[in-house]
Amino acid sequence: MTGPICVLAEQWRGRISEVTYEALALGREVADRVGVPLTAILTGCNCRELTRMLGAADSVIYVDHELLAEVVPQTCAEALVQIFAGARPRVLLVPLTNISLGIGTFVGVRMGVPVINFCKDIRITGDKLEAQCVMYGGKIEATVEAGAPSGPQPVVLGIWPGVRPADKGRAERDVPVMDMPVVLDDTQAVRLCRYIEPEAGDVDLTKQEVLVAVGRGIQDRGNLPLAEELVKVLGGALCGSRPVIDQGWLPLSRQVGKSGLMVKPKLYVALGISGAPEHVEGMKDAGLIVAVNSDARAPIFNVAHYGIVGDVLETLPALTAAIDARKAAAPHA
Amino acid sequence: MGTCSVTLETLSQYPEGREILTCIQCGVCAGTCPYGDVMDYPPRRMIAMMRAGMLEKVFTSDSLLACVACYACMAKCPRGIRLTEILLPLMKEQTLAHLPELPGELQKALQNTLRYGNPMGEPSRKRAAWVKTAGVPIRIFAEDRRPADALWFVECYTSYYPRGQDNSRATARVFHRLGIDFAILGNEEKCAGECGRLTWEPGLFETLMDYNMAVFQKYQFNRVVTSCPHAHNAFKNRYPALGFNWGLEHVTPFLAKHLDRLKPLLTRKLPYTVTYHDSCCLGRQNEFYEAPRQLLAAIPGVKLIEMVHNRVNAICCGGGGGGMWLDTYFKAKGYERLSERRLKEAAATKADVLAVSCPYEVSRFEDALKVLGFDKRIVVRDVTELLAEAMEE
Amino acid sequence: MHILVLLKMVPDVVEDLEIASDGKGLDLEYLRMILSESDDHALEQALLLKERHGGKVTVLALDAPEVDDALFTAAAKGADHVVKVVGMDPGFTTRQAAGFFSQAIAEQPGLMPVDLVLTGVQAIDDLDGLVAPLVADELRMPYLGIVTGIVLDAPGRPARAIKEFPAGVRGEFEIRLPAVLGIQAAEKPPRYVPVAKVRAAMKSGKIECAEVPTLADDGWLAVNILEMKRNQPAGHAEMLDGSPEQACEKLCGILAGRGLF
Numbered sequence: 001m002t003g004p005i006c007v008l009a010e011q012w013r014g015r016i017s018e019v020t021y022e023a024l025a026l027g028r029e030v031a032d033r034v035g036v037p038l039t040a041i042l043t044g045c046n047c048r049e050l051t052r053m054l055g056a057a058d059s060v061i062y063v064d065h066e067l068l069a070e071v072v073p074q075t076c077a078e079a080l081v082q083i084f085a086g087a088r089p090r091v092l093l094v095p096l097t098n099i100s101l102g103i104g105t106f107v108g109v110r111m112g113v114p115v116i117n118f119c120k121d122i123r124i125t126g127d128k129l130e131a132q133c134v135m136y137g138g139k140i141e142a143t144v145e146a147g148a149p150s151g152p153q154p155v156v157l158g159i160w161p162g163v164r165p166a167d168k169g170r171a172e173r174d175v176p177v178m179d180m181p182v183v184l185d186d187t188q189a190v191r192l193c194r195y196i197e198p199e200a201g202d203v204d205l206t207k208q209e210v211l212v213a214v215g216r217g218i219q220d221r222g223n224l225p226l227a228e229e230l231v232k233v234l235g236g237a238l239c240g241s242r243p244v245i246d247q248g249w250l251p252l253s254r255q256v257g258k259s260g261l262m263v264k265p266k267l268y269v270a271l272g273i274s275g276a277p278e279h280v281e282g283m284k285d286a287g288l289i290v291a292v293n294s295d296a297r298a299p300i301f302n303v304a305h306y307g308i309v310g311d312v313l314e315t316l317p318a319l320t321a322a323i324d325a326r327k328a329a330a331p332h333a
Numbered sequence: 334m335g336t337c338s339v340t341l342e343t344l345s346q347y348p349e350g351r352e353i354l355t356c357i358q359c360g361v362c363a364g365t366c367p368y369g370d371v372m373d374y375p376p377r378r379m380i381a382m383m384r385a386g387m388l389e390k391v392f393t394s395d396s397l398l399a400c401v402a403c404y405a406c407m408a409k410c411p412r413g414i415r416l417t418e419i420l421l422p423l424m425k426e427q428t429l430a431h432l433p434e435l436p437g438e439l440q441k442a443l444q445n446t447l448r449y450g451n452p453m454g455e456p457s458r459k460r461a462a463w464v465k466t467a468g469v470p471i472r473i474f475a476e477d478r479r480p481a482d483a484l485w486f487v488e489c490y491t492s493y494y495p496r497g498q499d500n501s502r503a504t505a506r507v508f509h510r511l512g513i514d515f516a517i518l519g520n521e522e523k524c525a526g527e528c529g530r531l532t533w534e535p536g537l538f539e540t541l542m543d544y545n546m547a548v549f550q551k552y553q554f555n556r557v558v559t560s561c562p563h564a565h566n567a568f569k570n571r572y573p574a575l576g577f578n579w580g581l582e583h584v585t586p587f588l589a590k591h592l593d594r595l596k597p598l599l600t601r602k603l604p605y606t607v608t609y610h611d612s613c614c615l616g617r618q619n620e621f622y623e624a625p626r627q628l629l630a631a632i633p634g635v636k637l638i639e640m641v642h643n644r645v646n647a648i649c650c651g652g653g654g655g656g657m658w659l660d661t662y663f664k665a666k667g668y669e670r671l672s673e674r675r676l677k678e679a680a681a682t683k684a685d686v687l688a689v690s691c692p693y694e695v696s697r698f699e700d701a702l703k704v705l706g707f708d709k710r711i712v713v714r715d716v717t718e719l720l721a722e723a724m725e726e
Numbered sequence: 727m728h729i730l731v732l733l734k735m736v737p738d739v740v741e742d743l744e745i746a747s748d749g750k751g752l753d754l755e756y757l758r759m760i761l762s763e764s765d766d767h768a769l770e771q772a773l774l775l776k777e778r779h780g781g782k783v784t785v786l787a788l789d790a791p792e793v794d795d796a797l798f799t800a801a802a803k804g805a806d807h808v809v810k811v812v813g814m815d816p817g818f819t820t821r822q823a824a825g826f827f828s829q830a831i832a833e834q835p836g837l838m839p840v841d842l843v844l845t846g847v848q849a850i851d852d853l854d855g856l857v858a859p860l861v862a863d864e865l866r867m868p869y870l871g872i873v874t875g876i877v878l879d880a881p882g883r884p885a886r887a888i889k890e891f892p893a894g895v896r897g898e899f900e901i902r903l904p905a906v907l908g909i910q911a912a913e914k915p916p917r918y919v920p921v922a923k924v925r926a927a928m929k930s931g932k933i934e935c936a937e938v939p940t941l942a943d944d945g946w947l948a949v950n951i952l953e954m955k956r957n958q959p960a961g962h963a964e965m966l967d968g969s970p971e972q973a974c975e976k977l978c979g980i981l982a983g984r985g986l987f
Contacts, residue, residue, distance in 0.1 A: 101847065101848070101872060102856060105859040106859050117852055117853055117854070145949065195897050308973045
């Protein structure tokens with residue numbers, strides 16, 4: 001009998017992460033195609049009420065333990081291994097995010113099952129599982145098969161955020177919950193001591209309607225004023241991808257992406273940003289995405305609605321000038 | 334040139350080294366240096382520290398990052414000490430070894446040059462992509478091994494940068510109209526090694542020279558003609574030690590030699606007032622002052638006007654010595670960018686066009702135009718671009 | 727103190743990646759390999775810790791094109807000991823890579839004991855697993871990933887590691903040593919080392935080789951690539967062309983049309 005499609009729900013600081021809904025959306029598709037149930041797994045401590053948010057699943061396995069209050073990958077993996085000892089899943093979807101990274105690999109090696117990362121689509125036919133994966137920073141798509149011995153083997157699939165629209169996996173309802181106890185080693189070799197909050201920024205990026213984002217293509221801290229000019233005519237705020245923050249050109253509070261902020265402005269202008277998954281994760285849900293990059297093949301053009309291939313340092317001032325001119329021509333339009 | 338054999342220890346054993354020790358501490362070098370007012374150790378002070386046995390302080394300061402290898406100090410030194418050619422490279426090499434951290438942009442440029450053969454980190458397999466847009470046939474040696482009279486060494490900015498590609502297209506068209514027999518290395522070409530930048534990195538320079546010499550030896554040509562003055566100087570001053578014995582020209586003086594055949598082709602009138610910026614490498618280093626002016630004067634309609642500082646006194650655009658990749662660093666220190674200083678001088682002439690003959694300058698001056706808000710007042714064009722424009726119907 | 731750094735070479739994506747004629751892998755003729763970016767950070771972090779606390783840094787890398795460059799560069803930067811794992815069949819996956827690392831660590835003299843094993847948190851070709859968790863599991867050591875800072879207290883005390891969370895939040899963890907850490911970024915960008923120093927390391931230094939046979943076929947754990955192609959995503963931006971002025975004029979119209987300014 002084929003086991004269920006399982007999704008590891010990610011929760012942090014009392015909220016279910018958006019990526020969980022995305023994973024549930026994908027899981028739902030696969031479960032329906034194969035004709036097996038979709039099960040969400042939530043681990044944590046005193047957070048049973050969050051199971052309501054996982055209504056897209058047919059049922060939820062809830063694992064409550066003091067040591068699961070904060071995610072420690074080895075501990076979380078140990079809990080999952082114990083849950084699956086009784087009933088093996090067909091597939092376990094684990095998000096490749098800062099919070100959950102590593103869990104999938106530990107489950108794979110401890111259960112002795114294959115792991116496939118960067119997955120965006122899954123096809124199961126009988127014993128065969130094929131995954132569509134995006135590798136090498138988004139440049140190559142690969143069709144990957146998990147080795148199939150006798151009988152369907154559980155497979156752990158690591159998925160990037162953005163694999164499906166979150167709304168397709170969002171459903172709040174009283175879903176059947178099964179509480180499962182686990183026994184965890186309390187030697188606590190890895191322990192969270194405290195969180196370090198980012199310095200209070202002058203601007204809350206998540207509240208802006210317009211964001212102008214700069215990446216490596218801005219080339220030089222000295223070119224930031226060009227971007228600031230655009231912000232002046234468009235409104236909104238300036239933000240950046242990781243490389244710009246790492247170099248100290250903008251403070252941490254301005255970082256958009258995996259380790260920064262998730263933003264959903266009405267307009268996101270990506271200047272000289274290649275569009276690596278780590279950044280796209282932070283802005284893919286923006287209303288209108290416009291990208292400027294000198295590389296026609298930059299992955300950002302796959303997520304943007306409009307694109308211009310060109311040198312940022314030429315295009316940026318041209319855009320500022322064009323908007324300025326239009327505003328001057330029809331100031332009360 | 335004994336740049337490699339002279340070290341600080343062996344200074345007094347070589348004529349070039351002993352020359353340094355004849356400094357009379359007059360301070361003309363510091364006075365002429367465009368960043369003399371912000372440098373902790375301009376050449377005069379450097380030599381004083383050497384004599385006082387306190388050279389360590391020079392290398393542990395970041396003063397030398399402000400040297401843009403413009404040759405102004407060397408051109409004015411009353412003793413004729415080869416400051417930019419001998420002293421400064423030695424000091425820079427030591428500074429690199431002592432600097433706790435190299436400014437990120439410069440570091441990336443050096444790493445990219447080593448790995449991809451260009452400081453921008455562009456793929457080596459796209460270096461000749463611009464050729465398809467040239468509009469005239471351009472022969473690539475790897476595809477067609479017949480001998481050519483000239484090997485046109487295009488260089489990095491002129492291959493990858495959009496405005497640099499404008500220059501390359503213009504050059505190709507002018508060559509074509511003149512019937513020059515040329516071919517390029519295409520994707521096999523790697524940076525020649527820019528002396529100023531690579532005084533920081535002699536090991537990298539050697540790696541590039543070894544590579545380029547090996548590629549040159551595969552093909553047959555009489556001369557190297559290059560669009561980049563820094564490449565020109567590398568080939569002139571450093572490559573002969575590895576056996577470089579071909580003719581050498583920079584595009585601008587090369588075209589000036591063909592002026593009698595070029596002039597009848599310049600049929601279109603360009604009614605511009607043009608001021609010419611002498612690049613450090615072509616100007617002070619090689620004294621190619623008149624060739625570019627002759628070319629410009631040959632264009633019908635062009636009126637030449639000089640900036641206050643011209644020829645040997647020209648003010649550097651700030652791109653040499655690694656300066657192209659140190660703007661962030663200079664900005665953080667509050668230094669005025671030399672390209673902005675020079676552009677103000679150009680605008681003061683009320684010229685329509687600032688003419689240049691070095692690929693760095695187009696990039697740097699157009700940048701300065703945006704920052705200063707002068708874009709409606711003056712445009713930047715390479716001399717070759719103007720020639721090509723004057724050839725159009 | 728002894729820190730072990732694990733390095734892996736990955737395809738360099740600056741040059742366009744071409745697909746091999748059988749459609750199942752990358753075309754090796756045009757492929758260049760480069761040190762995985764976060765592995766470079768792991769090395770830098772190790773060198774920073776050595777500068778702060780003394781001790782020894784050993785670098786272990788898997789045989790691949792251009793790996794010698796990476797190892798000599800590591801030596802020129804200050805690594806005390808560089809070791810290359812050789813003898814494996816090429817074209818190995820991450821899971822196999824971790825297996826080779828673990829085997830070499832167990833069998834090659836001088837690699838153990840170790841206080842910290844540092845490696846990049848993730849590489850662009852980590853299709854079937856991540857090195858750090860796999861090695862941590864094999865060595866039975868605690869693991870933490872997405873690390874951007876490490877503080878070592880007195881010997882015998884746990885180390886403190888900073889891990890990145892979303893929204894710019896960071897977490898300070900206590901982790902018992904010896905441990906395996908997946909480095910996201912070093913506390914400072916990887917340092918520059920002059921080419922002359924790397925060349926000097928090449929002339930005077932030697933890379934020690936650790937012979938590791940290819941592991942027994944764990945076919946049931948393996949993943950097979952059936953097909954590879956250039957990524958042609960479902961959606962793509964509508965491209966606005968022309969000169970910068972023309973393209974921006976069009977864009978301006980679109981933004982105005984949507985009332986965005």
